[in-house]
Structures are given as C-alpha cells and as structure tokens.
Amino acid sequence: MTIDHRERPATDLSAPNTSTSGDTTAMDRCSIEVTLDVIGDRWSLLVLRNVFRGRHRFSEIQADLGIAKNLLSDRLSKLVTHDVLERVPYQDRPVRHDYRLTAKGADLSPALIALMGWGDRWYATQGAPTVLVHQSCGEPLEQAVRCPACDEIVSPGKIRSRPGPGNSSIRPSSDRQEIDSDRQEIDEDVDD
Amino acid sequence: MTIDHRERPATDLSAPNTSTSGDTTAMDRCSIEVTLDVIGDRWSLLVLRNVFRGRHRFSEIQADLGIAKNLLSDRLSKLVTHDVLERVPYQDRPVRHDYRLTAKGADLSPALIALMGWGDRWYATQGAPTVLVHQSCGEPLEQAVRCPACDEIVSPGKIRSRPGPGNSSIRPSSDRQEIDSDRQEIDEDVDD
DNA sequence: CCGCTGAGTTGCAAAAATAAACCCACTCTC
C-alpha cells in the first residue's frame, strides 16, 4: 500500500498551451494514472501474466519469475486488496491458497495482450515467443478498436476523444476534439 | 539506462513444475517482460500519455505530471534510447527539443487505450474522465480482439495461444493449447 | 524424532526514486 498520491501542482505556470482555452483546474486523476497505481510496478503485470497462464500458487509464480518471496508476497497482497486477485483456500491446516483472477483481474487481459503485442512487434526478432490464434482458423489474432454501435473496426484516425462524465471540468465549447491522426493523440487537451 | 537485467536464476531449485514436461531451459523472455523493461515503470506511460496528448516539451510534461526534473530527464532519455520517442530540435542556440513519438512509440496506443479502459471500467465511479468516441457516430469505442483472416471479432473463449516461432522450446506434442475460457488464460504453459 | 516442503515473515544492505538546489546558455528588458 505504498501508492504515492502525487498530485501535480495544477500547472501554476499557466503554460501557454497553444490549444487550450482557459482553466486547467480539473483534479480527477486520469484513468491511466489510477490503473498504474494498481498494476503499474515492475512485478504486478508479470505476476498476473502467470495467473492468467494458469499458475495459481505462490511457489509456481515465484519459481517462474525468480521474484523475491517478500516482494511476491507484497504484490499478491496488494493485488488481493485491490480486488484483482482473490485468495481461495485449497486446503486448511496449513491454510494454502490459490490466487485466482477476479472479474476485475480478468478484465486486464486486453492490457496484457496489448503489451505483449507491442513486445512481439518490436522486439521479437525471431518471431513472437507466444502467439494468440483464432480457435477456428488457427490464424494469429490482433487487437483493434471497434465501435459497438456501428459494429465496425475503427482506425486510429477515426478515433476522437472527449471529456467524459467523470471529468470535473467539462467545458461545452471544446466538447469534441479531433485527434491528430498523424501523431495519434488519444487524449484531448482537457486536464483530466 | 537503468534497466535491470534481472535474469531469474534459472530456477536452480529445479522446481518440480507440475505441468511442464521436461526441460525448462528456454531463455527467451516473454514479450510482456521485454515491454515492461522499456515502459514498465511508474512514469514512462504517463510521460507517453502526455506526448500522445500533444504535450511535446519537457516543461509541459513536467508541469502536468509533477515529476521531478531529473526523473523526467532520465525517462525521456531512456525512451529516446529505446526509440519510443525522438528528440526533434525546434530551435538551436540553446538547442531545445520536442519529444515526439516514433512509429514504435505510437504503436503503444493500444496498450494505453487498454489501461485507460480498465481504469474507466473499475475506478471511474462518476464515469470516465475521458472517453474515446467514434468520429462518425459519436458513440464510445471499445477494444476487441479480432481475426484478420476471418475478419471477425473473437471472444476471449475463442482465443488460443501457442508457442510462436521465437520460442526456443517448442515441443510439437503440445503445440496448440486450449485456453481455459472461464479464467481467460492467455498463455500456454510453455516456459517462454 | 528428524528432516523436508510450502508459504510466508523479518532484518538488513544495496539500489532506485524523490526533492531541492544548482547550472548553463541564452533572451528580454531597461
């Protein structure tokens, strides 16, 4: 539980942000930030990868990762506290647990897939160590952004972002913002 | 350049790894691991989010994040070294740079989107601070796994994984493995 | 009873993160 509540000083420098109109006082933390507070350390995602892969026991994970036992213990406790994993006893006397994904934990799979995909694309010189394939055709899969309403795949240039309901500084005048498709900016200039 | 080359001690304990048949000498590191070596620290993804969002200057990023200047300097250098960002001078004497995404850096957007989505789904109680919407219909987008060959969306249960060409311990007998769809395991039991 | 295993804790040295101060090459203002 050593989450650091670093709260940036609200840009008192009033940076002449070329595109921004006005106040930048919104203090909600962006979702990437809160996510990183939970799984944004060196080991958590690696631990989760092991659980995804079916290694549910302390010693299995520890052997695979080579992580120090106290760290693994801390990471597991933290993940349990954050409701990403749950401890389910598989024997009592001595109580021993499996660590299993909660729904919330399982919902991290897109992130794991995205991270794995990036490593594959840019670092796997002899090809990916592991590939995800389609059950029916056996062909490699990829991740895409899609629009459930239109039921179609959306290319990066067709993505826009806008302040959501949780944004405390929604300014009507800049409600919808074009994403620069060259640079693929995925966030608008509202200070979330 | 403080990547720690933690190379797990090859499990000298000769852990009786229940599920694995035989040698566990494969030494390629899984793609999630190599990815985390590049962007798997507390700040890198947050820095990248800022660059995605159009903040290209040292001081802009520093003001937004409230990160210590030496750390930001380190992170930026590291990201430049890893070819995720590039420094493009926008003036000389004193040389000043913008930090811009390389293709490799821009290719991290699915990961950022996935992480943001997870934070939105599980922590944004009053709704997401930022939502990604479809340009044409304005409806919120989601990420999905799809099969380019079949041109269809693949649900988690239809995903299988198998050792890829970069896996140095491909054992033909266990070439294709079913993913437990309840727990959404995304990796097979080969020691990558 | 003796040693072994699985799943941790505790203690301590080493490494990394942070904050604050300092630096340097300019530019702007008077």
Added chain:
DNA sequence: GAGAGTGGGTTTATTTTTGCAACTCAGCGG
C-alpha cells in the same frame, strides 16, 4: 550591458523500494 527570467537539465542529500538470506510455522514422510 547588468539583472532577471526561462528551458532543460545535473548534482547532491534524503527517503523508499528492492533483493537476498535467514527464520518461522504447520504439517508430512519415514
């Protein structure tokens, strides 16, 4: 052209986090 300001960093302490080793504790096998 002296003084202040700015962008983009280094340097130097201080605090936190790691990582390793040793220790614990409950049961098990012989």
